[in-house]
Amino acid sequence: MKVSATEEYGLRCLMRLAVAWGTGEFMTIPQVARLEGLSPQHVAKLVSILRRAGLVRSVRGMNGGVGLSRSPKDVTMTEALSALAGTPVRTGPCIGPSAAGCEMVGTCGLRNVWCRISDVVTGVLDGVTLADLVMNGRPGAAGLQQNAAIEPARWGSGTRG
Amino acid sequence: MKVSATEEYGLRCLMRLAVAWGTGEFMTIPQVARLEGLSPQHVAKLVSILRRAGLVRSVRGMNGGVGLSRSPKDVTMTEALSALAGTPVRTGPCIGPSAAGCEMVGTCGLRNVWCRISDVVTGVLDGVTLADLVMNGRPGAAGLQQNAAIEPARWGSGTRG
DNA sequence: GATAATCTTTATCCTTTTGTCAAGTATCGC
DNA sequence: GCGATACTTGACAAAAGGATAAAGATTATC
Numbered sequence: 258m259k260v261s262a263t264e265e266y267g268l269r270c271l272m273r274l275a276v277a278w279g280t281g282e283f284m285t286i287p288q289v290a291r292l293e294g295l296s297p298q299h300v301a302k303l304v305s306i307l308r309r310a311g312l313v314r315s316v317r318g319m320n321g322g323v324g325l326s327r328s329p330k331d332v333t334m335t336e337a338l339s340a341l342a343g344t345p346v347r348t349g350p351c352i353g354p355s356a357a358g359c360e361m362v363g364t365c366g367l368r369n370v371w372c373r374i375s376d377v378v379t380g381v382l383d384g385v386t387l388a389d390l391v392m393n394g395r396p397g398a399a400g401l402q403q404n405a406a407i408e409p410a411r412w413g414s415g416t417r418g
Numbered sequence: 419m420k421v422s423a424t425e426e427y428g429l430r431c432l433m434r435l436a437v438a439w440g441t442g443e444f445m446t447i448p449q450v451a452r453l454e455g456l457s458p459q460h461v462a463k464l465v466s467i468l469r470r471a472g473l474v475r476s477v478r479g480m481n482g483g484v485g486l487s488r489s490p491k492d493v494t495m496t497e498a499l500s501a502l503a504g505t506p507v508r509t510g511p512c513i514g515p516s517a518a519g520c521e522m523v524g525t526c527g528l529r530n531v532w533c534r535i536s537d538v539v540t541g542v543l544d545g546v547t548l549a550d551l552v553m554n555g556r557p558g559a560a561g562l563q564q565n566a567a568i569e570p571a572r573w574g575s576g577t578r579g
Numbered sequence: 580g581a582t583a584a585t586c587t588t589t590a591t592c593c594t595t596t597t598g599t600c601a602a603g604t605a606t607c608g609c
Numbered sequence: 610g611c612g613a614t615a616c617t618t619g620a621c622a623a624a625a626g627g628a629t630a631a632a633g634a635t636t637a638t639c
Contacts, residue, residue, distance in 0.1 A: 258421050258499065258539065259508035260532065262597065268528055285615070299598060305617065318606020319614045334531065338419065347420040366554035367429055370495065370546055371421065377538045378419065381531065390527035423627060446585070460628055466587070479636025480584045 258348075258374075267303045267341040268334070268390070269293050274313065275329035275387040283322035303341075310340030329387035335379055337387070345382055346375040419509075419535075428464045428502040429495070429551070430454050435474065436490035436548040444483035464502075471501030490548035496540055498548070506543055507536040 270289050277284045290300040304323050307313040314326040325332065338345040348371035431450050438445045451461040465484050468474040475487040486493065499506040509532035 258419065258425065258503070258506060260419050264419065265509075265528075272528065287615085296599070298600075301616070301618095302598085308616095315616060316606085317604075317614095317616045320607065321605085321615045323616080342419070345419060348426075366551035367426075367433065369554060370542065370551065374539055374542050377542060378535055381535050381538060385531055390531065393527040393530060427627095448585090457629065459630070462586070462588095463628085469586095476586060477636085478586045478634075480582095481637060482585045482635080484586080 261342060263303065263306075264338055264341050266293065266295060266299070267307060268337055270300060270303050271307065271312065271325070271332070271337055271387055272390050274323065274325045275332075275391045278325050278329055283316065283324040285322045289323070307337075307340055312337065312340055325387070329391060332387045334382040334385045334387075334390070338382060346378050348372075348375060422503060424464065424467075425499055425502050427454065427456060427460070428468060429498055431461060431464050432468065432473070432486070432493070432498055432548055433551050435484065435486045436493075436552045439486050439490055444477065444485040446483045450484070468498075468501055473498065473501055486548070490552060493548045495543040495546045495548075495551070499543060507539050509533075509536060 270293065273289050273292055274284060286300050286304060287297045289295075289304075290297040293300065304313055304315065308315055308323070311326060312332060313323055315321065315323045335345050431454065434450050434453055435445060447461050447465060448458045450456075450465075451458040454461065465474055465476065469476055469484070473487060473493060474484055476482065476484045496506050
């Protein structure tokens with residue numbers, strides 16, 4: 258069971274935008290890329306996925322940028338992962354060639370476990386918002402804000418969207 | 419977050435062997451392959467992983483076969499998935515190129531969530547044995563035994579290992 | 580000892596996932 | 610309008626994971 262790179266990096270980008278939401282609102286893709294150590298094109302691809310899912314808004318042209326389309330407090334990890342991977346937890350029950358011939362549908366013990374796991378994981382993810390991620394449930398979030406300040410958004414005073 | 423094919427099929431093979439443990443003890447790789455709709459070579463590879471991990475025992479030569487090395491009641495899904503994938507849950511916290519430059523180690527909200535998820539998933543997996551998987555927690559396991567009877571093990575009377 | 584049945588191992592191919600490149604489109608400021 | 614800045618998109622390359630093929634090693638039976 259594994260978290261894909263797209264999920265991990267996509268969430269990290271969302272966290273950066275969540276920090277920016279509290280400071281200068283929008284960031285540019287190169288800024289996010291630099292902070293995360295990724296190429297701008299890579300971040301652009303992740304952002305485009307998130308934009309199509311409605312989690313991120315973008316403004317093209319000079320002084321453009323990307324930002325969350327709503328408050329970090331209103332975006333759960335379940336939503337974020339669903340956007341990035343289609344569904345937060347992709348388990349069997351019957352993947353691959355044996356699916357068609359699986360004579361155990363409905364009574365499959367393995368399937369039952371996958372369902373339980375999906376439930377408990379979704380339970381955790383539902384309870385965590387982007388705001389929680391950034392605040393980390395404790396005052397340590399100051400460290401995050403510091404990082405954001407390295408490359409402050411330039412449009413802090415503008416109203417956007 | 420996703421369960422890999424190796425994990426899914428590996429567990430299914432273990433379930434077949436768990437059923438055989440209660441009937442004729444050992445099965446051949448082609449038998450397991452036929453029941454699961456996989457190629458014998460593919461099953462052989464999965465079995466070899468499980469064998470190296472100590473979960474499966476094999477006997478070469480004529481009348482050989484593969485079987486669990488201990489009772490299905492003593493093998494948890496945590497063990498099985500650890501054998502098949504190195505660790506039951508592979509999440510970040512810091513995967514890929516941004517790992518080295520991650521300035522948030524220790525205070526990373528995302529990492530904390532991954533840890534919580536790993537904990538709850540492991541909690542479920544620890545509580546499920548191969549015997550539970552096969553019995554499905556209810557009397558329906560009869561269906562499984564029927565399937566096993568399609569290709570019964572031939573060495574039911576022999577003592578092995 | 581020869582043969583057939585069976586597991587073992589290595590190499591190879593295919594598919595999916597990741598990541599990059601390059602061309603395109605939109606906006607602002609002059 | 611022109612150029613600089615930024616996002617958008619589709620094609621492509623690299624890497625990882627999944628599946629197959631083929632040759633090898635081992636054992637029971639005759």
